[in-house]
Amino acid sequence: MTVPLALENDVEVGETIPPMTAHAVSVSLPTWRANVAYEEGEDWVLSKMKTGYPRFFIHKSIEKFAVAIVGKYGRTGERAILFPSHxxxxxxxxxxxxQEPKLERQVVRILDLVPVAEKARSEECAIISPKISAIIFPQEVFKIAKMYWQHSGDGISSRRAEYCHDLFKNGVLVDSSSISDLPRFCKGPRRYQKSTSIDLSTGSDCQNGSGEQDPTQFVEERFGRNLDISMTANAKLAVRRRIAGSLTADVGLTEALTLEKDFERTRNVAGFSEDDVYLYPCGMNSIFLTHQSLMAAKGQLKSIVFGFPYIDTLKIVQKFGLGCLFYGFGSSEDLDDLEKRLEAGERYLALFTEFPGNPLLKSPDLERIRNLADKFGFFVVVDETVGNFLNVHVLPYADVVVSSLTKIFSGDSNVMGGSAILNPKADSYELLKRTWETRYEDNHWAEDSIFLERNSRDFVTRIDRINANAEAICDILRVHPRVKQVYYPKCSDTKAFYDRCRTPNGGYGGLLSATFYSKQECEAFFDNLDTVKGPSLGTNFTLSSPYVILAHYGELDWCASYGVDANLVRFSVGLEEPSRLVNIFRQALEAMPKVGA
Structure with missing residues (x-):
């Protein structure tokens, strides 16, 4: 047994990543044993969890609000789960x-909470839309609610929960059925009743009960910068322009919106603009609601998932439609099989794929997929989260391109977001545009939009550094004799498919994975790797994870059948100084036991 090194980036188990960040989207699981214990439900890990990945772990602020709602409107033995709209x-x-057809209708009910008071102040209400729709249900069926929360990404954000809970406690947010004839308004918590939503003074808003500044609030404010809630609409417009590729300058919001478009970076599809970009509360919600919209446009049909995907993409098409044809290898042979099925008369709603995939970083043959889609009439949905549009240009091959803005677009690991964009040159465009315009709800919370805009201003300048760092790590791992396999688009057998979509200045992204020749070596490497460790990817700092253990612990044999090793370590490479990052990985490799020596 090797003794772990003293690690500079060792963050206590259960602490937020970054530490002391109230709305962090990752949590520290710093050892292999801690990750397994989390999956096994061991108390020494679960009792220390300050947060978790938001779709897998309901944030404590959200749960606290849900408990308060049940306390006022529910019955003994009930729970609630919260959504941004009816x-x-x-x-x-x-x-x-x-999921449970025998449930009695009256035991699962919706409670809509809306703002109301005697004196209207509608301007702020129009900006922030402080409303909540709660599903109240018996405690014993909570697993169904949690399943929906995880797969759909439809739930509220922790910032929305904190804001609306404050209104609820002050009697401003109430049951909509009780106020049908009264004027509605929202005055807002005190921190919103000034030009910025953050109180930088040393007054009570920034202090705990002892008069000292609350450190978690300080970090949120310091790194979140000042929020001007009146700028929400402009922040969302700026985000949409960045996703469209037309806004790339790292400047303030006001100046950014006056700049001419960056035509060198704009996605090279005729007629495309930010009007074809739609924002969602998180990346999985963009996939979930895209699937819902495609079914609304074309009817109930099976979908195809091509390549080994992120877990919930597969669950969505399996559980919320007529099922799924799954090609877990994403190979040319799989496309041969699909083509035979199509020629035999089988028909499908859509093909969902990632470019490249997670965690094996394989790239699908989008050109052939597009040709099949045009010939046989199914939609193509491409998730570009891992590649990102600065590295790859996949829109010409897709009807819809989806992405998680929580990841590298934000980078700061403190806000959720997602996007879906329509391809105006696709034959399906007119149909899908009508469908989106009819069905789309903007549920991205105002504060989250402000954070997302500010975080993404330097998106362009971060990508080159991250690309270079990831390539350097790939090169180190590939030559080590005890590293069994490195997964990275540059060294994949599907590199040609990636390069076909690579932009002129694009790289191979910041995500890579590795496997080792023994479980003992794998665990020793992970435990001695001096990076922060937890779920998520695309952070500005290097973030490592035993990905398969975390995402697929209950289905490891199934993963293995598609070549996905349980002892895989995934690295999301950050902005650290290159030589320092290289040394971190070298030291972890040197710390592995000498197996077979």
Whole structure:
């Protein structure tokens, strides 16, 4: 047994990543044993969890608000789960009865909470839309609610929960059925009643009960910068322009919106603009609602998932439609099989794929997929989260391109977001545009939009550094004799498919994975790797994870059948100084036991 090195980036188990960040989207699981214990539900890990990845771990602020709602409107033995709109709650309600048809209708109900008071102040309400739709249900069926929360990404954000909980406690957010004839308004918590939403003074808003500044709030404010809630609409416009590729300058919001478009970076599809970009609360929600919209446009049909995907993409098409044809290898042979099925008369709604995939970083043959889609009439949905549009240009091959903005687009690991963009040159465009315009709800919370805009200003300048760092790590791992396999687009057998979509100045991204010849070596390497360790990817700092253990612990044999090793370590490479990062990986490799010596 090797003794782990003293690690500079060792963050206590259960602490937020970054530490003391109230709305962090990752959590520290710093050892292999801690990751397994988390999956096994061991108390020494679970009792220390300050947060978790938001779709897998309901943030404590959200749960606290849900408990308060049940306390006022519920019954003994009930729980609640919270959504940003009545429409989203209806989707969850329908899922309850799909999963448990014997449930009595009256035991699962929707409570809509809206702002109201005697004196209207509608301007702020229009900006922040402080409303909540709660599903209240018996405690014993909570697993259904949690399943929907994870797969759909429809739930509220922790910032929305904190804001609306404050209104609820002050009697401003109430049951909509009780105020049908009264004017509605939202005055907002005190921190919103000034030009910025962050109070930088040493007054009570920034202090705990002892008069000292709350460190988690300080970090949120310091790194979140000042928020001007009145700029929400402009922040969302700037984000959409960045996703479109037309806004690339790292400047303030006001100046950014006056700049001419960056035509060198704009996605090279005729007629495309930010008007074809739609924002969602998180990346998985963009996939979930894209699937819902495609079914609304074309009807109920099976979909195809091509290549080994992120877990919930597969769950969405399996559980919320007519099922799925799954090609887990994403190979040319798989496309041969699909083509035979199509020629035999089988028809499908859509093909969902990632470019490149996670965690094996393989790239699908988008050109052939597009040709099959045009010939046989199915939609193509490409998730570009891992590649990102500065490295790859996949829009010409897709009907819809989806992405998680939580990842490298933000980089700061403190806000969730997602996007879906329509291809105006696709034959499906007119149909899909009408469908989106009819069905789309903007549920991205105002504060989250402000954070996302500020975080993404330097998106362009970060990518080159991350690309270079990841390539350097790939080169180190590939030559080590005890590293069994390195997964990275540059050294993949699907590199030609990636290069076909690579932009003129694009790299191979910041995500890579590695496997080792023994479990003992793998665990020793991970435990001695001096990076922060937890779920998520695309952070500005290097973030490592035993990905398969975390994402697929209950289905490891199934993963292995598609060549996905349980002892795989995934690295999301950050902005660290290159030589320092290289040394970190070298030291972890040197710390591995000498197996077979």
């Amino acid at each position: 429409t989203a709650a209806l989707r969850c309600e329908a899922f309850f009865f799909t």
